[in-house]
Each structure stands twice: as C-alpha cells, then as structure tokens.
Amino acid sequence: MSKLDFPWHEDAWNAFSAALEHDRLSHAYLIEGLQGLGKLHLAFRMAARVLGAPWPAEDPPIPLQHPDLTWVTLETDDEGKQKKQIAVHQVRETCAELAMTSHGGGWKVAVIWPAETLNPNAANALLKTLEEPTPRTLLLLVRSRMDTLPATIASRCQRIRISSPPRAEALQWLAPRGRDGNWEPLLDLAGGAPLMALLLADEGADELDMRCRKDLLGILGGRREPLEVAAEWARRPVPVTLRWLDVWTAALVRLKTLGEGPAGDAESARTLQKALERIPLQRLFRYRDEVRSAMVRSDGVFNPQMVMENLLLPWADQLASIRGDAAQGFLGDR
Incomplete structure (x- = not known):
C-alpha cells in the first residue's frame, strides 16, 4: 500500500x-x-x-x-x-x-x-x-x-x-506503517487524522506524552511549579501540546465517569487518584472546554506562555473551583 x-x-x-x-x-x-x-x-x-x-x-x-x-x-x-x-x-x-x-x-x-x-x-x-x-x-x-x-x-x-476516516479504517491504514500497529494513542493525539499521527510519530510524540504526563503529575504532587512548566511547554509546538492536554483531560473524564483507577506506577497512580477524588466531573468538562478554546486560537496570535500558564495553574490546586468571570472559562465565549 x-x-x-x-x-x-x-x-x-x-x-x-x-x-x-x-x-x-x-x-x-x-x-x-x-x-x-x-x-x-x-x-x-x-x-x-x-x-x-x-x-x-x-x-x-x-x-x-x-x-x-x-x-x-x-x-x-x-x-x-x-x-x-x-x-x-x-x-x-x-x-x-x-x-x-x-x-x-x-x-x-x-x-x-x-x-x-x-x-x-x-x-x-x-x-x-x-x-x-x-x-x-x-x-x-x-x-x-x-x-x-x-x-x-x-x-x-x-x-x-475532508473528514477523518472512521477509527477502524484509520488504524487499518496506519497498521503497516510501523510501531507494531500500536497507533491508537497517536491517533487520539492527532484528533483522528492519520497523516498527523504519522507526523507525530516522526517527531517523537511518545516522548512528548511521557514528559507531559510527568510534568502534570509533578504539579499535582507539588513537585513542580506551574509557571516553570508553562515556560517549558510554551517552547514546544503549541497545537500538539494543546491536543495532548485535550486527550489527557478526556481520559480523566472517562476514569472519573467509570470510577476506574488510573494506570501507571504506584506513586503516579496514587497522585492522580487523589486529584480525581477532589475534582468534580463538571469541572473537568469545563476545563476541557477551556483547552479546546485555546486550540481554536493556537495560530500564533496570542501569547503561548500566558495560555499555558492559565491552563496549568489550576492543576496546582487540583482544578479547584474558581470565582468570577474566570469560572466561565478564561478562554471561553464571552
């Protein structure tokens, strides 16, 4: 093929x-x-x-x-x-x-x-x-x-x-192109677009996934400062990082909805489980709306560091509810 x-x-x-x-x-x-x-x-x-x-x-x-x-x-x-x-x-x-x-x-x-x-x-x-x-x-x-x-x-x-192909068709198209056919995580990260999944594989998205998970768990566990992580994330390709954050939040929504425990090593799973117990499901949905609003605007018009700071700071308090206009989503529709 x-x-x-x-x-x-x-x-x-x-x-x-x-x-x-x-x-x-x-x-x-x-x-x-x-x-x-x-x-x-x-x-x-x-x-x-x-x-x-x-x-x-x-x-x-x-x-x-x-x-x-x-x-x-x-x-x-x-x-x-x-x-x-x-x-x-x-x-x-x-x-x-x-x-x-x-x-x-x-x-x-x-x-x-x-x-x-x-x-x-x-x-x-x-x-x-x-x-x-x-x-x-x-x-x-x-x-x-x-x-x-x-x-x-x-x-x-x-x-x-041009729409993304059905998931089964996309995975079938990607299967003979390496990774032992394990394309599902990258296809999620690519929003269902097979060529983007190929590009992400070439650009080391597996390493990106590992680093982003480590950074967010570090914030949740109090081992990393959100502003420091935001500065690092702002230097990476913004659309891909935002897509990763969208996929990450969707995974947390599924875990919260199904009542399942997170995978990973014991310490990471424990940190994430404690956070999930505190975060209301509705807050996760609202946070994902904020991420998607940022994705729409990721064309270089805004300040990437400011966007990353606004998206990462809430994790330092396990997405605790906030008051005022920001509670409607700082990047949401006004």
Whole structure:
C-alpha cells in the first residue's frame, strides 16, 4: 500500500472528476478539514487532473510544477523566517496571472494554502476574482481552520469537506506503517487524522506524552511549579501540546465517569487518584472546554506562555473551583 493512498479522499475525488468530465466544474473550491488529512495533496492532484499533468502515486510533485499553475503560500522575510499572513501583492499577482492566456491553451489553476492566513486586503483582492472569474480558470483554496476565512470568500467557493476516516479504517491504514500497529494513542493525539499521527510519530510524540504526563503529575504532587512548566511547554509546538492536554483531560473524564483507577506506577497512580477524588466531573468538562478554546486560537496570535500558564495553574490546586468571570472559562465565549 502506498503511503500516499488516502481512501478518505475518494468520494471527493470521484465527485470532482465527474464534474470535470461533464463540464460542470466550479470556478473555485474550498478544501477544508483537520490538519493531517492530506488536503494539500488532494488540491495538487486535482490541479494535475485539470491541467493534464502526470501524477505519480509514489512520489507526486508537491507543489506541482506547471506553467499554468500558480502556487500561493506564506512567504519568508529577509531573515528566512516564515511570515504569518499571505499578502495582498501575492493575490494580485495571482489574479493577474489567471487573467492571462494559458500556455497550453487550456485551464489555468491557482492553489492557495493555508487560505486562512489571507490578510484582509488579500481576501478583498481575491473576492473580485471570485465574483468575476475568467473562463477556464480554477481556484483551489485549502484551509485547516474554520474561523478565519471571510464568509464572503467561503460562500463563493464550492466546499469540499475532508473528514477523518472512521477509527477502524484509520488504524487499518496506519497498521503497516510501523510501531507494531500500536497507533491508537497517536491517533487520539492527532484528533483522528492519520497523516498527523504519522507526523507525530516522526517527531517523537511518545516522548512528548511521557514528559507531559510527568510534568502534570509533578504539579499535582507539588513537585513542580506551574509557571516553570508553562515556560517549558510554551517552547514546544503549541497545537500538539494543546491536543495532548485535550486527550489527557478526556481520559480523566472517562476514569472519573467509570470510577476506574488510573494506570501507571504506584506513586503516579496514587497522585492522580487523589486529584480525581477532589475534582468534580463538571469541572473537568469545563476545563476541557477551556483547552479546546485555546486550540481554536493556537495560530500564533496570542501569547503561548500566558495560555499555558492559565491552563496549568489550576492543576496546582487540583482544578479547584474558581470565582468570577474566570469560572466561565478564561478562554471561553464571552
């Protein structure tokens, strides 16, 4: 089985191919879903299909190199650091390119990723092209976040939602790819996205899991200071750490609900059991809402250290109830 054989793409791919064959192709598609589902791969595969370019299964060219394809992504600054937004000049240049005659006498295609990073001026520039598209042009926008792209852009695209495959299917796809088939913990950490589970395995997520557990148990046992741990966590990839905290809290909810004792060595299990006896189930649910609110905002706009401090400080008092506005969730909806 090819590493790039993604069964969860097939419904979207078949619908797109049928639209192309019957001359019913939209002028713009918005491909959306969690990180780790291969959405960018699908966009370039679609571009290759429209442009008649070869698409080898084993080693496809990402980004696809073709004279009639424009690739729009985050630029780097003079110091080599990646910028946080797609700029207006990039979109204007792309729209001008789409308006020109095709080199091959056929379609012209632009792929924009990550579309959620379009700054307001860039989004406005793109809107003009979406409202008055040039014939035989195709825009493919790819995003992993649902809350930042203007509705005026999303509403003018045909949306392709890529969902995580069923758990059994995801585990079957991952099984021959190492770890003796033991992918369940990483698939949980990846939110059900198989490619993210692969990436986490490559980046040492097992070690991350061990370190995060040790840190939180240290806070619960009074052996670690929350602010010190927060400083360390803020230097790690924030989305992955928040996902770990979400999975950890969900596991505690299950233990609390089922009345089961935590696993692990005797000291760790005893520390966690004492904490679970003190923490109300409703408080765990509310805390998980706070973690998920932070996950939605983990795009570099906020201060990672402050977020980690706010999420870790409550553990020093076993998530004891707090008063005032913070009791509604410091990152929750106001």
